[in-house]
Structures are given as C-alpha cells and as structure tokens.
Amino acid sequence: MRRSLLLIHPGALGDVLLALSAIRAIRAAFPTHECGLIAGEQVGRLLFACGEVDRLFPLEQGSLAGLLAGAELVASGLRSWLDKADLAMGWMKDAEGSLAATLYALGAGRVIIRSPFDAGCMNLHQADRHLEIVASMVGEERTARPLRLPEAILQAATASLAEAGVRKEQMLVAVHPGSGSPHKCCEPGWFVKLVAQLQALGAVPLLLAGPADTEQVQAIQRSCAASPLVFGGQELISVAALMAQVALYVGHDSGITHLAACLDVPTIALFGPTDPERWAPRGRHVEILSGAPCLCNEWNRVQTCTEKRCLQVPIEQVIESCLGGLRARAKSTSADQFRSSLSCHA
Structure with missing residues (x-):
C-alpha cells in the first residue's frame, strides 16, 4: 500500500497557485507517495487534471470543516487517507493547535500548520513564503514548468x-x-x-x-x-x-x-x-x-x-x-x- 501526503490550502485561486512551487517541492521530496489536497473544488480539479495531485478533498464537501470540528466528524475517505499519511501540511492558521491535534489523532506521522501570512516569515514574495514553511523537508532544486492540461x-x-x-x-x-x-x-x-x-x-x-x-x-x-x-x-x-x-x-x-x-x-x-x-x-x-x-x-x-x-x-x-x-x-x-x-x- 502506497503511503500518502495531505496538503491543505483554503485560499482562493491565486493563493493556491502561489503554493504550486512548494507543492511540487514536497512531491519531489516524497516521490513514492500519493498526494491528497484539501482546497477549493475548482482549483483542486484543475491541479488534479494536470497531475499535480492524486486525490482531491474539496472544501465545499466539508473536508476541512470536519477536521476543524474534531476527529469524530471527519469523513471516512479522509480518515483512510490520513491513516497512511507520513505528512500533513497546511498553509493556514491554527492558533490553538486543534487542527494539528486532529491530524495527529487520525494517523498523520508529521504535521506542519503555518500561514504564509505569518509575520515571522522571512521572505517577501508569497511563493517564497510557501516554500519557506516547508524548507526543512524539501531540497534546494526548483523546477519551473507550465501546467499540463489533458489533451481532451x-x-x-x-x-x-x-x-x-x-x-x-x-x-x-x-x-x-x-x-x-x-x-x-x-x-x-x-x-x-x-x-x-x-x-x-x-x-x-x-x-x-x-x-x-x-x-x-x-x-x-x-x-x-x-x-x-x-x-x-x-x-x-x-x-x-x-x-x-x-x-x-x-x-x-x-x-x-x-x-x-x-x-x-x-x-x-x-x-x-x-x-x-x-x-x-x-x-x-x-x-x-x-x-x-x-x-x-x-x-x-x-x-x-x-x-x-x-x-x-x-x-x-x-x-x-x-x-x-x-x-x-x-x-x-x-x-x-x-x-x-x-x-x-x-
């Protein structure tokens, strides 16, 4: 059974696309893992179709809301995904740590939750801030390539x-x-x-x-x-x-x-x-x-x-x-x- 990753980004289209370099860097660091994404349905479907992620858990279907409400309210599909997750990464606020606690309780091996708007971020550009948050686990090499849309x-x-x-x-x-x-x-x-x-x-x-x-x-x-x-x-x-x-x-x-x-x-x-x-x-x-x-x-x-x-x-x-x-x-x-x-x- 392949191990998994769970990435969480509740931002709008531009915010999620500014995280694309960081998403790719994480995937490069975990090349054998399946990558799941909690995000808005439209941008999530785009990234799924382009092969940037392997599974989408849409915000509109309550994926993040369930995690924020507590482990007992998380849907079974997301529960199964987290049970085999070596990393759960969220670009958002979690001031009280409740989201991180739920992710750990559901089986995530490592959890990182931090907003790219955090005043402690050292970089200026928003894409660099997303990368800064995951710097401890990714390599230095960055590959810039266009999104590849399906031929159909x-x-x-x-x-x-x-x-x-x-x-x-x-x-x-x-x-x-x-x-x-x-x-x-x-x-x-x-x-x-x-x-x-x-x-x-x-x-x-x-x-x-x-x-x-x-x-x-x-x-x-x-x-x-x-x-x-x-x-x-x-x-x-x-x-x-x-x-x-x-x-x-x-x-x-x-x-x-x-x-x-x-x-x-x-x-x-x-x-x-x-x-x-x-x-x-x-x-x-x-x-x-x-x-x-x-x-x-x-x-x-x-x-x-x-x-x-x-x-x-x-x-x-x-x-x-x-x-x-x-x-x-x-x-x-x-x-x-x-x-x-x-x-x-x-």
Whole structure:
C-alpha cells in the first residue's frame, strides 16, 4: 500500500497557485507517495487534471470543516487517507493547535500548520513564503514548468473557439478586466481603448468574464465599436484550456492572471495598489505594468481612493508591450495578414 501526503490550502485561486512551487517541492521530496489536497473544488480539479495531485478533498464537501470540528466528524475517505499519511501540511492558521491535534489523532506521522501570512516569515514574495514553511523537508532544486492540461480538454476549447468563429490563423489576446476586488481594476473605458487598439492590430480580443465580472464586462461591451468575444460561466479548467490557446494575456492582480502565467502564456499583469514584489506571477514571460506609485498605505484607504493613479497605466505602454509579445508569436505562425498588420506599427 502506497503511503500518502495531505496538503491543505483554503485560499482562493491565486493563493493556491502561489503554493504550486512548494507543492511540487514536497512531491519531489516524497516521490513514492500519493498526494491528497484539501482546497477549493475548482482549483483542486484543475491541479488534479494536470497531475499535480492524486486525490482531491474539496472544501465545499466539508473536508476541512470536519477536521476543524474534531476527529469524530471527519469523513471516512479522509480518515483512510490520513491513516497512511507520513505528512500533513497546511498553509493556514491554527492558533490553538486543534487542527494539528486532529491530524495527529487520525494517523498523520508529521504535521506542519503555518500561514504564509505569518509575520515571522522571512521572505517577501508569497511563493517564497510557501516554500519557506516547508524548507526543512524539501531540497534546494526548483523546477519551473507550465501546467499540463489533458489533451481532451484542450481539444474541447479549440472546438469552442471554432464555434465562436475564431480561425486557426488568428491571434487571440485574452483580456480579463476583473479581479477579486474592484479596487484592483482599471476602469471599463481603459479596456474599451485596449480592445479597439488590439482589433486595429488584427488581433482578436477575448474577454474572460468571471462570476464577479459581469458588470465590468457588460460596460466594456456596450462601449466597444466592434464587440469582442466574451467567454464566461465556465468551469476553471475550461477557462484554462481556452487561455492555453491564446497568444497573449492581459489582466490585473488576480487568480486568472496567475493561471495565465502558470500556463506559460505571455502575460501582461497590471498592478496598482498591491505590491508586485509580494504578489506578482513570476517568469520571463511575465511583464508587470503599473501607473504612478500607490500612496495608500492601508487597504481602507485603497477602498476610498477615487483617483486610482496607480492603475492609470498609459494605454500606449500596454500596446507596446502587446506588440512585442504578438510580434514574437507571429514569427512562428503562417498568419501573413497579421504579420503585415504588425509591421505597420513597427
């Protein structure tokens, strides 16, 4: 019987993806173990499909709630998993130690529970904080690689794009105008300009609409001279498959932006009131753009700020960055008309 690991991360999409390097480091340190994950169902299903974990225990099914309530309320499947677990690792708070006590009581050989928000963490970047917490058990080597989506999911996304009228030779630019907070978002008018300029370049903007982005996306659609494609209401893994088809991605400090970076999509990340040194996705394929330095030193000031100077990124700067990414992609495609359009803006 294979031994197991249990990883716990109750955070949102971006928070969990920032833990991906740490998850991989743990798996490398325990190569023969099966890896279980307690996390949100959407991000958990994504990581399971990509082969990053072997078993998902969704938060929505009460997996963590049962552990927090006591050993007697833990479901049988999770009990069996912990009975063969050599490690239970949780990136969260456990001030009174009750979670750790339950994990030990159910058979975990070693338990580490610590939040990456802990003031005692020495590193600045959130990904490094996740790694810092597990440093005592993992090696120094880090392997950066994109998420690998199943071929069937990718084919389904290709079919969806074809049904929407997208031709294979067209250059898609995914644009996500939302985030987890409206205070991290550029105004809809800014995106209207971005969409128009991308269309003028011959690219096909594709607006990604999450559950909280409806108002923002509708405002953009109403103001665009030529309405862009909009994809919304899909499961996260389907969104990931769509994003894997695009030439470029533009978005805010959001979980979807981290997903684009994890898929190795050339990414332009717009940062305003949040610190990119702490929160930005990493990689040579990621470019961070910001407006003026943010002067709001507390989040309540960010919430009441009306100027949003930090999010006033010059559209010309963004388009120049888009051009660089699209030119690089156009060199490897047979889209002669698209290359000709780009050459007019050289």
